[in-house]
Amino acid sequence: MIRKVLLGTCMSLVALAGPVSADSSTKVALVPGGPHPYFTAWEQAGMDAAKDFGLASADYKVPQKWELGAQNQLLESLVTQGYNAFLVFPGDPVGTVGIVDELVGTGAVAMALAGCLRDPSEAVFCMGTDTGNSAYLGTQQLLKSLGGGEGRKIAHFTGFLVDANTKLRIDAVEQAATEAGAEVIQVIADIDAPEPAEEKINAYLAAHADEVDGIITTAWVPAVVAANALRKIGDKRIQMVGIDHDEVLLQAVKDGFVHGTMLQNPYGQGYIGSFAANKLREGCTVKADAPFKSNALTDKFIDSGTVFAGIDDVDDYVTSMQSITKTLFESFESTYLDC
Amino acid sequence: MNNVSSTQPPTSDAMRLEDESPPRTGSSRLGPQLTRLLLSNEFGLLALIILFSVIFALATPGFTSSFSLFAMGRTAAVNIIIGFSMMVVIVSGGLNLSVGSIGVCVAMAGGWLMQVAGVPWYLGVVGALVLGAMIGALNGIMIVKTGLHSFIITLATMSIFFGVMIFLTQAGSFRELPPEYVQFGRMKINGVVSPLLIVTLLIGVVLSVFFRLTTSGRRLLAAGANPDAAELSGIRVDRTIILCHALSGVLAGIAGLMLVSRTGAAIPSMAGQLGQDWLLPAFLGPVLGGTLLTGGRASVLGTLLGAFLVTLLTTGLLLLQVGAFWVQTCLGLLLLAAVLIDLSRRTYLARHNLI
Amino acid sequence: MKRQLNRYLQSDWFGPLLITIAAIALVSWFNPSFLSPFNIQILLLAIAVNAIIAYSQMVIIAIGQMNLSVGAIGGLVAISFSGFMEVWSIPWPVAAFMALSVGLTAGYINGLFVAMTGISAFIITLATLSIYKGLNLGITEATPFYKIPETVKALGNSNFIEPLPWLVLPTIIVTFCLWYLLNRLPVGRFILAVGGNEHAAELSGISVRKTIITAHAISGFLAGLAGIMLVARLQIGQPTIGDDWLILSFAAPVIGGAVLTGGHISVAGTLLGVVIVAIITQVLVLFNVDPFLVQVVLGLLILWAVGLNKLREVRAARSMDELGAGA
Numbered sequence A: 001m002i003r004k005v006l007l008g009t010c011m012s013l014v015a016l017a018g019p020v021s022a023d024s025s026t027k028v029a030l031v032p033g034g035p036h037p038y039f040t041a042w043e044q045a046g047m048d049a050a051k052d053f054g055l056a057s058a059d060y061k062v063p064q065k066w067e068l069g070a071q072n073q074l075l076e077s078l079v080t081q082g083y084n085a086f087l088v089f090p091g092d093p094v095g096t097v098g099i100v101d102e103l104v105g106t107g108a109v110a111m112a113l114a115g116c117l118r119d120p121s122e123a124v125f126c127m128g129t130d131t132g133n134s135a136y137l138g139t140q141q142l143l144k145s146l147g148g149g150e151g152r153k154i155a156h157f158t159g160f161l162v163d164a165n166t167k168l169r170i171d172a173v174e175q176a177a178t179e180a181g182a183e184v185i186q187v188i189a190d191i192d193a194p195e196p197a198e199e200k201i202n203a204y205l206a207a208h209a210d211e212v213d214g215i216i217t218t219a220w221v222p223a224v225v226a227a228n229a230l231r232k233i234g235d236k237r238i239q240m241v242g243i244d245h246d247e248v249l250l251q252a253v254k255d256g257f258v259h260g261t262m263l264q265n266p267y268g269q270g271y272i273g274s275f276a277a278n279k280l281r282e283g284c285t286v287k288a289d290a291p292f293k294s295n296a297l298t299d300k301f302i303d304s305g306t307v308f309a310g311i312d313d314v315d316d317y318v319t320s321m322q323s324i325t326k327t328l329f330e331s332f333e334s335t336y337l338d339c
Numbered sequence B: 001m002n003n004v005s006s007t008q009p010p011t012s013d014a015m016r017l018e019d020e021s022p023p024r025t026g027s028s029r030l031g032p033q034l035t036r037l038l039l040s041n042e043f044g045l046l047a048l049i050i051l052f053s054v055i056f057a058l059a060t061p062g063f064t065s066s067f068s069l070f071a072m073g074r075t076a077a078v079n080i081i082i083g084f085s086m087m088v089v090i091v092s093g094g095l096n097l098s099v100g101s102i103g104v105c106v107a108m109a110g111g112w113l114m115q116v117a118g119v120p121w122y123l124g125v126v127g128a129l130v131l132g133a134m135i136g137a138l139n140g141i142m143i144v145k146t147g148l149h150s151f152i153i154t155l156a157t158m159s160i161f162f163g164v165m166i167f168l169t170q171a172g173s174f175r176e177l178p179p180e181y182v183q184f185g186r187m188k189i190n191g192v193v194s195p196l197l198i199v200t201l202l203i204g205v206v207l208s209v210f211f212r213l214t215t216s217g218r219r220l221l222a223a224g225a226n227p228d229a230a231e232l233s234g235i236r237v238d239r240t241i242i243l244c245h246a247l248s249g250v251l252a253g254i255a256g257l258m259l260v261s262r263t264g265a266a267i268p269s270m271a272g273q274l275g276q277d278w279l280l281p282a283f284l285g286p287v288l289g290g291t292l293l294t295g296g297r298a299s300v301l302g303t304l305l306g307a308f309l310v311t312l313l314t315t316g317l318l319l320l321q322v323g324a325f326w327v328q329t330c331l332g333l334l335l336l337a338a339v340l341i342d343l344s345r346r347t348y349l350a351r352h353n354l355i
Numbered sequence C: 001m002k003r004q005l006n007r008y009l010q011s012d013w014f015g016p017l018l019i020t021i022a023a024i025a026l027v028s029w030f031n032p033s034f035l036s037p038f039n040i041q042i043l044l045l046a047i048a049v050n051a052i053i054a055y056s057q058m059v060i061i062a063i064g065q066m067n068l069s070v071g072a073i074g075g076l077v078a079i080s081f082s083g084f085m086e087v088w089s090i091p092w093p094v095a096a097f098m099a100l101s102v103g104l105t106a107g108y109i110n111g112l113f114v115a116m117t118g119i120s121a122f123i124i125t126l127a128t129l130s131i132y133k134g135l136n137l138g139i140t141e142a143t144p145f146y147k148i149p150e151t152v153k154a155l156g157n158s159n160f161i162e163p164l165p166w167l168v169l170p171t172i173i174v175t176f177c178l179w180y181l182l183n184r185l186p187v188g189r190f191i192l193a194v195g196g197n198e199h200a201a202e203l204s205g206i207s208v209r210k211t212i213i214t215a216h217a218i219s220g221f222l223a224g225l226a227g228i229m230l231v232a233r234l235q236i237g238q239p240t241i242g243d244d245w246l247i248l249s250f251a252a253p254v255i256g257g258a259v260l261t262g263g264h265i266s267v268a269g270t271l272l273g274v275v276i277v278a279i280i281t282q283v284l285v286l287f288n289v290d291p292f293l294v295q296v297v298l299g300l301l302i303l304w305a306v307g308l309n310k311l312r313e314v315r316a317a318r319s320m321d322e323l324g325a326g327a
Helices: A002-017 A035-053 A068-080 A097-105 A131-145 A164-180 A192-210 A221-232 A247-254 A267-282 A317-334 B002-007 B032-039 B041-059 B067-090 B099-115 B121-146 B149-169 B179-186 B195-213 B217-224 B227-234 B235-261 B273-288 B302-319 B324-351 C002-010 C014-030 C037-062 C070-087 C090-117 C123-138 C150-157 C168-185 C186-196 C200-204 C208-234 C245-257 C267-286 C294-326
Strands: A028-033 A057-060 A083-086 A107-114 A126-128 A153-157 A181-187 A214-217 A239-243 A260-263 A301-303 A307-310 C159-161
Touching: A028 A035, A028 A267, A028 B227, A035 A057, A035 A267, A057 A267, A057 A307, A068 A083, A068 B067, A068 B302, A083 A097, A083 A131, A083 A267, A083 A307, A083 B002, A083 C245, A097 A107, A097 B179, A097 C245, A107 A221, A107 A267, A126 A131, A126 A267, A126 A307, A126 C159, A131 A153, A131 A260, A131 A307, A153 A164, A153 A192, A153 A221, A164 A181, A164 B002, A164 C002, A181 A192, A181 A301, A181 C123, A192 A221, A192 C037, A192 C267, A214 C186, A221 A239, A239 A247, A239 B099, A247 A260, A260 B227, A267 A317, A267 C037, A307 A317, B032 B041, B041 B302, B041 B324, B067 B235, B067 B273, B067 B302, B099 B121, B099 B273, B099 C208, B121 B149, B121 B179, B121 B235, B121 C294, B149 B273, B149 C294, B179 B195, B179 B235, B195 B235, B195 B302, B217 B227, B217 B235, B217 B324, B227 B235, B273 B302, B273 C123, B302 B324, B302 C014, B324 C123, C014 C267, C037 C070, C037 C168, C037 C186, C037 C208, C037 C245, C037 C267, C070 C090, C070 C123, C070 C208, C070 C245, C090 C208, C150 C208, C168 C208, C168 C267, C186 C200, C200 C208, C245 C267, C245 C294, C267 C294
Parallel strands: A028 A057, A028 A083, A083 A107, A107 A126, A126 A301, A153 A181, A153 A214, A214 A239, A239 A260
Antiparallel strands: A260 A307
């Protein structure tokens, strides 16, 4: 279903892009940090982009494990296979800088996709979600649903601490809460695997359910598990804001157990990223005065769209993402590139 | 010490204490030297490496390109050191689950010394490695003092070391390192060889000499093979256990520092959560290389070849472009095939009365 | 009387039991909500699944080997179970049965390779770990199966008697069966004999091969059972199920007094080891430990639990010696 809708969009996008250019020699590799459902849309996005813009290929290449070493080894082998444009989700904001610099050193185009590298790096820019800002906005939405933050107590469930983004998220949630006069009474981290997430989140709710007013989750698995836990105890008093588009979470939003979720735009990232990579390969350059945004990691940031989806807009989040993708795509070349 | 060396005839291909040379009942058509060579793990691994290299070179165009060879050598360099770091503990009959954790701690300490304390890179490396030795020795001391199995001690310390590191760094990283240090990890000698690989080979030689020629090394092997007998013959088994854990800490640290030079930054996530990402390479090298999990036997060359074989298989599979999600299955199947081929080689030799 | 007491002191489960009781007393004194029915239910749910995971490793420790593929088998069975139901719309009991056969087969294959080739189980299961996990990723492409029948979800998340969750039932049955198997049946004796001394076992007429295969098959079955229970509990067929099992699967049996070289394990000790780990995990949450310090505290607590048990063993052995000298 989603796929059909997405296909529909690209058709309309192609119409915008004008005539398909001649076959290019650009071989794009879309490389996530590891196997994860978030990135699944990249596969379709790459295929669509390859077709629409006449790329040699735009392939979704997944490291076999969520390990920095595995991702590096995959990237190296892709160089050997002749790929010359890399859209990389950094396995580590700093740790991936080295390999990206080496990729650029081989003459390839490289950009950070979905998450950013910490400046300075050789990546042309970073297109994705500002992880810190998304957590900040999510917390604001949560506090709004609680009728203001004054005196509210919230809990924050998040992913692995070794991921530098996790610290950004913890700080952003803390900041949003402090600004509104609320208090983050507990942070539970390192729960990216379902088993410990289930154990710790439930243990937390068992002991502290009546002390907490809201929950913010800033990683995929904790969001799913917390949504299920709230459904299980049937408590609609505790408000929660999740992240991403897992079916369980979306259903919980529809059923009113979760206030809403912070959505990201993986399809748009893959599609526009492939487009930009091809343009850059064909001799376009990034405008010196391109209106990049800044975030905690980089000054060359393009927001691929973060939207909050509550009960009213969760059904057509695909549509809202499409419109964001469309807006970004329409003006992308003129805004960011010199061709 | 004399006691040990008298029961121990000098062996050729591997350093072991219990002479497990194959029974020579059948009429041997080959000389004992050659037989031993053909039967050794090292020979088997070498044969497999050649076999798979040929297959990959024929099946994929890019496999023999200089970049591919360079990248493979560099990845293998680190994996081999990680394997060594586990090997020296396995020799003593123990395990060290905290290799990854120690490696990251040392790397972060190195990064701190170079960036924040501003010491020259070589002093930073030395300082960080001293820390590695101390952390490793701490493992050893705890094992000796409590009498608990090294498995459970290092399981706990893996968590503790990593936790202290994360707490102190707050998951931050160090990336303003001396350029000559970072350059080291990217340099290509003759366009193909990474200096890291040369460091690894040098360390391999040093370890070989250590186990073969030094008293401490031979004591370590003796203590691993049979602690009680070693104790009776006057070896301080406690000390050797602390020594091998300290050595393991240093080696893990070297691997960590090599990764820092390759990545260009000291980052807490380089060995994954709790350093668990290193466990697989740590065990694969020594075990494929014929280091007995029960202790007393170490094969430096075998560990080196074993770790190299795994890197080779992974690279080859990535180049063959088996669907992204199937690489792991194929790697497992190839590993299984590799050990089975090795086994059938021995059976073949035995059946044809070549031994 | 003194002898009786000493026998208890000597048994593997006595130390962990003392630690468990002390920990429960201490924690509930600081935080009374620890013993609330809801929290007990949460604790039991965690223990129920983790115990099966630990048993699955324990059986292999008993024969003096290691099974690195427990998590991979668990994950494969979990996604098979949910996949059978979602893709082929198979009713859940049949799907569960088929998925358990997958687990049993995976374990059997491990055992077959180990027994037939004589290659260390460590290497074989390292290779099959990759194979099983790879199959899992190849099938799911890392995307979970969502369509889990309501009955299954209910089984994973409701109680049959307050506050006992349904998931405790299989664990109780398995615990009893394993105890019976290891202490009363010839197979169990064979398993322990092979673990104690493989050569001696062979000489006394035990088929070492059959025993090894049996142990691995049991291990695969149990890992699969844990996978299925997790699908019910998480209400979703997550491909990442099992990634986190390895450390726990070893820690619990070892805390419970298992000897890693084989031949000596304790079902009750392992169960208590799981309980101790579960309590530690909860304590870290209940007392709001700084997330950046959680790992340090976890490590220290494990050392403390194991160290205490060791201390007890040493004491018991000493008093046993004295007793022997007196008699």
